[in-house]
Amino acid sequence: MxxxxxxxxxxxxxxxxxxxxxxxxxxxxxxxxxxxxxxxxxxxxxxxxxxxxxxxxxxxxxxxxxxxxxxxxxxxxxxxxxxxxxxxxxxxxxxxxxIHQPNLQTIQLINEYETKEIIRLGTGELSPSLLPTKQLEEVLQSISLDPRTIGYSEPKGHKALRHAVAVHLQKRGIQTSPDCILIVSGALQALQLISLGLLPQHSTIYYEAPSYIESLHLFQSAGMRLSRLRSGAENITYSKSQKHGLFYTIPTLNNPSGTILTEAERHDLYQHWTNLQIPIVEDDVYNELAFSAIPPAIKSVDTAGNVLYLGSLSKTVSPGLRIGWVVAPEPVVDRLADIKMQFDYGASSFSQLLAATWLASPHHETHMQQLRENLQQRATFTEALLAKHFHNIAVWQKPKGGFYIWLRFHQPLVTKALFLKLLQKGVLLHPGYLYDRDNHHHLRLSFAYASLPELEKGIDLLAQAVKAMTT
Amino acid sequence: MxxxxxxxxxxxxxxxxxxxxxxxxxxxxxxxxxxxxxxxxxxxxxxxxxxxxxxxxxxxxxxxxxxxxxxxxxxxxxxxxxxxxxxxxxxxxxxxxxIHQPNLQTIQLINEYETKEIIRLGTGELSPSLLPTKQLEEVLQSISLDPRTIGYSEPKGHKALRHAVAVHLQKRGIQTSPDCILIVSGALQALQLISLGLLPQHSTIYYEAPSYIESLHLFQSAGMRLSRLRSGAENITYSKSQKHGLFYTIPTLNNPSGTILTEAERHDLYQHWTNLQIPIVEDDVYNELAFSAIPPAIKSVDTAGNVLYLGSLSKTVSPGLRIGWVVAPEPVVDRLADIKMQFDYGASSFSQLLAATWLASPHHETHMQQLRENLQQRATFTEALLAKHFHNIAVWQKPKGGFYIWLRFHQPLVTKALFLKLLQKGVLLHPGYLYDRDNHHHLRLSFAYASLPELEKGIDLLAQAVKAMTT
Incomplete structure (x- = not known):
């Protein structure tokens, strides 16, 4: 108001x-x-x-x-x-x-409070101080506009950007052509297009918990069923009735758990789902944030055209760009592009122009190197705080990159009550139950967003609240 | 390839x-x-x-x-x-x-050919030469980025832009606050959000033909029924079973007919649908392109909160910006914003920043004045060509603004065959049947896109083809 x-x-x-x-x-x-x-x-x-x-x-x-x-x-x-x-x-x-389901109330609250002055301990984006603002401004101011580039975009997106993305993807072991790339307004939109464009109602979306996908409603709103696999892909019993569906995975720096699959695990996953003729959605938006070398993308071995690969600049350069991409067989990309035209007539030309210029410049590599170092320092700093406050009541894995620590309390104390209590104290949490329903042991901590003093203060307030609950 | x-x-x-x-x-x-x-x-x-x-x-x-x-x-x-x-x-x-229906084949062809070298006689956008490219570049290069503005946007859109839009809308007689404005990626996306957010399946979308809405599939894909009213709003027989639905209208410079409703007609429409408790979607994207004064928006008299008002910069400043807005009661805007967050996490921050700066600058008014003059000249030029080639085989209304002339041939010769024939000759048409199915008398001509020599050549080729069909 x-x-x-x-x-x-x-x-x-x-x-x-x-x-x-x-x-x-x-x-x-x-x-x-x-x-x-x-x-x-x-x-x-x-x-x-x-x-x-x-x-x-x-x-x-x-x-x-x-x-x-x-x-x-x-x-x-x-x-x-x-x-x-x-x-x-x-x-x-x-x-x-x-028709469309509203966001979970916890997520609505998160969306609302993320725009306010509050300590954000779980936010899945880079701190403003980590964004390459000056470099982007430089690139922006160097752009000269061509009347043709500020009209409606081609259905698949600006050609220069699709070229730049094709080159960019070679680092992931992916050989593809601009024809097989669709530019989208962030990887989230790609999931929306896939759900409405490639799947009949009552399809099943398979995934392993915890997963970002549990925090989304878009598949359910389109009449799909989410089906989580408890212990890996092996235990799925395949029947005719489940013919339509797809398997969603974040093999590199999973959101929220931070896990990185090995090359062998990727290979098994690929074989398993390809044999079942169920396509794989490989969400690879965090890959450039790994602290050390990672295996190539699953897409890199995809000779069967069974993998839909998603990438984005939101986690690495600027969420506000709203630029992501899908790599898929050409008829699939054509279909998704046709739906995107019906949705919003394509992504912002200005964002596309900026992204293409950025990716083709040396800025990107320089920025990524610096960013990984900064994230590594923040991870170390945050781990020290966790060791101080939670060493005997919780466990966690050493982060291998990205934004998150998937903190596990021995006791199931991560409830909506804890979420609301911390909100009152000015701290915004991402409870684990958003990514793994009924799980009240976990919190998704992000070392990427809050400033170091905020991390210190926020984790201290969290520790006090947790202490009050356990003693 | x-x-x-x-x-x-x-x-x-x-x-x-x-x-x-x-x-x-x-x-x-x-x-x-x-x-x-x-x-x-x-x-x-x-x-x-x-x-x-x-x-x-x-x-x-x-x-x-x-x-x-x-x-x-x-x-x-x-x-x-x-x-x-x-x-x-x-x-x-x-x-x-x-789930989602593909675009009509004619529209897929139009989308495909619009990116190629071809004379576009029906395209609903400004010619590249009419876009304020230099002025936009100037504004773009003057922008200094703030790290906070290049992160994810607030659910409803950047506050500075919503403020600028609220001020902008006063010219349409609309008094509203930024809280009741949602920034969308073009008015098309607004329709998508409305269809998925406010209507149950099997709702009815009422409209008067010819209408842009007939060329869209998005409502049908969401399980809605399109119901066209033959002779005005009066003849709808209202029954309990039709409780859910909405009325879609472009009261100013209708796409494709170019009609402008009078103040009395607007008032009647408002009373009629509001009495039926069926909301009105007022699509007002062409209003700034009228050659002379127009009545205020229907929204300006909406004390009942029954009108969802759509606006955009796509038809006036730059389609590539992908910036539009919805004005609606606050709970409606909140709901649509929540769905938009699930779709794509908001519009491009760069586009929003550029749009806000543009609207707050004197560039916009100067550009609009110049643009209206240019469009008026193009309309006159095109009418002269029509008079030369078609005076005894077709009729049309003198354009009152916007982009279109709704050309009516005496004979029903506007078929898919004519469309394909002209495509072969390098001319892209928008047949009337896209906006009024089974209507083979009309063509939507656009005087806004093609260059003057292209208009001359394209209309000449059209005249030859039509002549071959009628003699």
């Missing part, structure tokens, strides 16, 4: 807030059933005393505009509305009826 | 092409069932004689790699493949089974 308050006005703050709230309801911006922010939050957002907010809300309640529901908050009332206005549309009911 | 041929190599062109095609099949880039481009196209793309292509294809056919289907083209064969390779995945079948 944003209101420009005029503190030098003849009109009192009460009247200014009252009028603006009434406007919102009158203009249909707050239809009946809308939940208002809490009093505390409103006071904070508007920079006024909480008592002023209480006065305004009481007045609006007295007039029948708002109603309180015990323990749940303040809502725009239904009754007064309908008599006053032509026919307010009942959005609330409509929203509930929509 | 891109192949780097080395003309100074010891290896013949035949061998180079042969090996590269084999590689494609072997690496799974061309799985069984893939249709190859035509011989003519391959020869053109690779810059070799057609006879070389024929030799290579014959060789690969003889070896069982490829197979011809009479009248349909050359395909990667199924048989040889399966014996040679582990287990090629049958993508073709999978693609057919996918």
């Amino acid at each position: 944003e209101i420009q308050l005029d503190r030098h006005s003849q009109t009192t703050l009460f009247e200014q807030i009252y009028t603006r709230m009434l406007d919102r309801m009158y203009q249909g911006e707050w239809p009946p059933g809308t939940k208002l922010p809490s009093q505390r939050k409103l006071a904070e957002q508007l920079g006024v005393n909480r008592s002023t907010i209480i006065d305004v809300l009481d007045e609006l309640k007295a007039e029948g505009w708002l109603e309180s529901k015990t323990g749940s908050g303040t809502y725009v009332a239904h009754n007064s509305w309908q008599t006053l206005f032509p026919r307010q549309y009942h959005w609330k009911e409509r929203i509930r009826a929509g | 891109e192949i780097q041929l080395d003309r100074h190599s010891q290896t013949t062109l035949f061998e180079q092409i042969y090996t590269r095609m084999l590689d494609r099949m072997y690496q799974g880039e061309w799985p069984p069932g893939t249709k190859l481009p035509s011989q003519r196209k391959l020869a053109e793309q690779l810059g070799v004689n057609r006879s070389t292509i024929i030799d290579v294809l014959d060789e690969l056919k003889a070896e069982g790699w490829l197979e011809s289907k009479t009248g349909s083209g050359t395909y990667v064969a199924h048989n040889s493949w399966q014996t040679l390779f582990p287990r090629q995945y049958h993508w073709k079948e999978r693609i057919r089974a996918g």
Whole structure:
């Protein structure tokens, strides 16, 4: 809620807030059933005393505009509305009826709080201080625009960028041509396109927990079933009814566990799923963040065209670019490109131009080298904090790269209550149950986002809360 | 198909092409069932004689790699493949089974040919020469990046851009706050989000033909039914079973007809649908292109929160920006933002930054004024050509702005055959049946894209083809 308050006005703050709230309801911006922010939050957002907010809300309640529901908050009332206005549309009911499932509430809260001043202990992105801002600015300012490049993009994406990505992928052992590459607005969009473009309803998405994919709703919203494999790919019993599906994996620096599969494990996985004729989605967005050498991508041995490979610049260069890519057989890429055209007519040309120029410049390699060193230092620093606070109540693996430590408490104390408690203290957590439901032992810690003092303070607050729960 | 041929190599062109095609099949880039481009196209793309292509294809056919289907083209064969390779995945079948419908074939062809050298007589975008390339470059180079703005965006979009859009919308009579604005990757994405976020399956989308919405598949893919109203909103018989749905309209400079609704018509429309409690999607992406004053947006009188308003910079500043917006009641915007986060984590930060800076600068107004003058000149020029060639076989309305003339031939000659015939002659048409199925009288002509000489030549070629059909 944003209101420009005029503190030098003849009109009192009460009247200014009252009028603006009434406007919102009158203009249909707050239809009946809308939940208002809490009093505390409103006071904070508007920079006024909480008592002023209480006065305004009481007045609006007295007039029948708002109603309180015990323990749940303040809502725009239904009754007064309908008599006053032509026919307010009942959005609330409509929203509930929509096809796409909402994000999990914990994730909605995370999305909301990630834009606020808070210590983010689990965030899966680079700290602003680790982004190559100056270098990107330099590249940006060197770009001269061609009228043709700022029109709609080709369905598969700008050719110069697809060329640059093809060259870039050689480092992963992948030989491909620009025709087999689709530029997407981040790897997440690739999953969306795959779910709507390549799979019939009631397909099964196989994966090994813990996995990033459990925190997403997109496959379920498209009518797919998630099926987690408890102990590796071997134990899947394949039946005719499961003919359609795919296997999702992050073989390098898994989100959230940080695991890196060996070359032999990759080979087995490839053989297993290819024999079952079930395609593999290889999510490889963290590969450039490994602290030492890693095996080639599964895609590099894919002679059967069975692997859909996903990459991105979001984890390494800038999430705001919204540039990722899919590598797949040409007819698959054509199909996904056709759907992307129906979704959003292609990725931003400016982002594509910037990404192509960036990848073709020496900036990228220099930046990556520096970034890996920085991440390594942050990992070491964070491990020292964990050793100090949690050495006898939790375990973890030494990070091999990327952003995450998959911290395991001996006791199942990572609950929504812990999440909310830390939120109150100004610390945002990513509980393990987002990636492995019913798991209350794990936390996904990120050493990539918070500053070092924030890491120190956040982990200290976490330790205090955990201590209070265990003693 | 891109192949780097080395003309100074010891290896013949035949061998180079042969090996590269084999590689494609072997690496799974061309799985069984893939249709190859035509011989003519391959020869053109690779810059070799057609006879070389024929030799290579014959060789690969003889070896069982490829197979011809009479009248349909050359395909990667199924048989040889399966014996040679582990287990090629049958993508073709999978693609057919996918949930999302493919684009209409005419539209796929349009998307494909729009990236090629061809006279585009129907394209719904500004000619590269009309884009404010230099001014955008200037703004781009003036931008200094802040590490925080190049991270992931807030769910609703960058605050500075939402502020700029709120100010911008005052010109349309719309008073709203940044909280009720969602930044999307073009207005098309807004429709996608609405279809998946606000409507249950089997909802009905009402519209009056001809309409841009008939050329889209996104609602049908989400299980919605399109229902066109023949003579205005009045004739809808409302029953309980049609409770969920929405009414889609482009009240200003309709795509494709160019119509502008009067203030009274807007008011009636608003009352009608609001009484039925069916929300209105007001697609207003062309409003700044009107040659003279237009009535305020329907949204400006929406006290009931019943209108979802769509705007965009694609038609006025740069399609490549991929920046549009939705204005709606706050809970609706929150819901759509949540789904957008699940789709692609928000629009490109660079595009958002550029758009915010652009809208806040005097460039926008200066550019729009110039652009309207240019479009007016192009409209006059095009009308003169129509008068010359078609005065006794077709009719049309004088354009009031935007891009289009909705040309109506007395005879129903606008068929797919005409479309393909003109394609052969190097002219890309947008047949009326894309926007009004079974209508073979109309063409959507665009005076905005082709250069003046192209318009002249294209319309001349069209006239010749039409003449051949009618005499």
